[in-house]
Amino acid sequence: MIKHIPVVSGGLPLIGHMLDFGKDPDGFMQRCYAQYGDTFKIRLGKEAMNILINPHDIHEMYANKQRAFSATKSNRLISQHVFGSSLDAYDRTVHAQIDIMRKHLAKNNLHDYNLKMQNTLEAVIFQESSAHWQDIELYSFLSRLIYKAGSAALVSDTFASDDSYRDFKVFDDNVFYILGGAPKVFFRKAIAARNRINQRFQQTSQVSNAMQLERYHCFEENGIRAYDVAANDTSIFWAANSNTIVVAYWVILHLYRDPSVRGLLQEEMNTALQDSHEYSATGKPVLTLPVLEKLKKMDSFIDEALRHYSSIFSRRIAVKDTAFETRNGIYHIEEGEYVAGFSRICSFFPEIYEDPYTFQWDRYLNQKSFYYQGDKIKSMQFAFGGGQNICPGRWFSRNEFKIVIATLLQFFDFQLMESHLPEVNLTRSGTGTLPPKDKIKARYKLK
Numbered sequence: 512m513i514k515h516i517p518v519v520s521g522g523l524p525l526i527g528h529m530l531d532f533g534k535d536p537d538g539f540m541q542r543c544y545a546q547y548g549d550t551f552k553i554r555l556g557k558e559a560m561n562i563l564i565n566p567h568d569i570h571e572m573y574a575n576k577q578r579a580f581s582a583t584k585s586n587r588l589i590s591q592h593v594f595g596s597s598l599d600a601y602d603r604t605v606h607a608q609i610d611i612m613r614k615h616l617a618k619n620n621l622h623d624y625n626l627k628m629q630n631t632l633e634a635v636i637f638q639e640s641s642a643h644w645q646d647i648e649l650y651s652f653l654s655r656l657i658y659k660a661g662s663a664a665l666v667s668d669t670f671a672s673d674d675s676y677r678d679f680k681v682f683d684d685n686v687f688y689i690l691g692g693a694p695k696v697f698f699r700k701a702i703a704a705r706n707r708i709n710q711r712f713q714q715t716s717q718v719s720n721a722m723q724l725e726r727y728h729c730f731e732e733n734g735i736r737a738y739d740v741a742a743n744d745t746s747i748f749w750a751a752n753s754n755t756i757v758v759a760y761w762v763i764l765h766l767y768r769d770p771s772v773r774g775l776l777q778e779e780m781n782t783a784l785q786d787s788h789e790y791s792a793t794g795k796p797v798l799t800l801p802v803l804e805k806l807k808k809m810d811s812f813i814d815e816a817l818r819h820y821s822s823i824f825s826r827r828i829a830v831k832d833t834a835f836e837t838r839n840g841i842y843h844i845e846e847g848e849y850v851a852g853f854s855r856i857c858s859f860f861p862e863i864y865e866d867p868y869t870f871q872w873d874r875y876l877n878q879k880s881f882y883y884q885g886d887k888i889k890s891m892q893f894a895f896g897g898g899q900n901i902c903p904g905r906w907f908s909r910n911e912f913k914i915v916i917a918t919l920l921q922f923f924d925f926q927l928m929e930s931h932l933p934e935v936n937l938t939r940s941g942t943g944t945l946p947p948k949d950k951i952k953a954r955y956k957l958k
């Protein structure tokens with residue numbers, strides 16, 4: 512029998528459950544799960560969303576066996592509303608653009624991007640450091656560093672400037688409200704910062720890497736106007752930096768809270784780097800692809816940080832009326848409705864992850880698979896989404912974390928000046944990763 516997905520009671524006219532979700536996203540979703548089970552319908556603003564909590568159902572949505580769900584239908588609206596792209600330009604090029612990114616950012620094609628990241632990171636950090644302790648605020652320090660190095664690698668040196676970083680920060684600090692549907696008139700400064708980023712893209716004639724070259728060629732072939740190309744650039748540029756900065760923060764924070772784990776990771780890295788026979792612009796051993804591949808302890812550490820600090824509505828739009836088969840029965844989903852996997856709840860299921868709220872850095876090292884309701888969960892990591900639309904930047908961002916960790920461990924003394932673990936800031940819930948609520952002081956100096 513085909514059932515209807517239960518509707519969560521209590522939504523208000525126009526805004527639906529926006530207030531409940533906004534006030535306490537994790538608590539609200541937990542309460543809905545406790546009352547309605549694995550599948551329920553909420554309304555955020557005018558959008559009704561069929562929420563999936565069960566990891567097997569989320570994978571069923573990604574697998575999309577009936578060709579019923581589309582991510583691009585949902586992303587095109589974001590591209591227009593948040594980044595100012597025309598829908599026509601998006602529709603004509605999105606598939607080719609994503610294919611180009613998947614090709615260039617594939618795990619084994621990243622050598623040049625990694626090297627540019629490492630060179631820029633080293634140039635910035637060595638220039639600004641000395642043998643004397645320097646006081647920093649951890650989030651701002653890492654945010655600027657990763658922004659500059661990541662942007663230089665993926666876009667061009669133009670975007671590694673401080674002016675460009677300031678615009679990114681203003682936009683990034685506010686974009687989540689716009690993504691959540693808040694009227695743009697309240698976020699004029701953020702939109703002005705986005706427009707300046709767009710203009711910078713339009714004025715940059717320098718094409719820094721093979722991916723950009725191929726992307727621009729594709730836009731040109733399709734006759735896409737400069738404004739829409741820049742809007743697309745800005746969206747990718749933001750997607751590339753925003754989540755990476757947040758996760759790098761938590762990775763570094765946990766690493767420097769635990770000297771014994773740090774020792775293990777340092778040992779692993781020293782051994783792996785013995786196989787690097789290439790040197791960066793500052794003469795340091797390069798984290799080549801085979802070296803990066805050997806950093807299994809670091810991988811597990813990163814995966815645990817992603818599990819703890821990501822919160823996404825992985826959204827698809829139903830392109831036809833569908834009978835969607837879940838673990839709890841078959842549900843009717845109407846054409847045009849959103850279906851969204853919300854993996855933050857199952858990421859803390861004790862049936863899957865023993866002692867789920869503990870940061871257990873070797874969880875993914877010791878366990879190669881995870882099980883729920885007797886069956887293997889098909890993906891080890893939910894933070895990057897899944898299926899055809901899984902994040903194309905997932906390998907590069909993992910390398911970014913490793914390059915930052917390796918640089919700090921090898922060449923710097925680095926100390927946290929506060930011992931508490933900051934609370935997470937839940938205002939970005941559902942859109943990616945969760946930054947900290949409060950600031951943490953730290954200091955560093957050259958070894």
Ligand code: HEM
Binds near residue numbers: 755
């Ligand atoms: C920690 C870092 C990152 C996280 C947590 C993250 C997360 C995500 C998630 C959850 C999605 C949606 C996937 C889905 O709907 O199934 C996504 C898509 C995407 N990400 Fe990332 N991402 C990260 C880094 C990056 C980087 C470095 C880049 C660029 C180089 C990037 C570019 C993209 C693009 C272009 C898409 C759209 C893919 C599509 O529509 O098919 N991301 N990312």
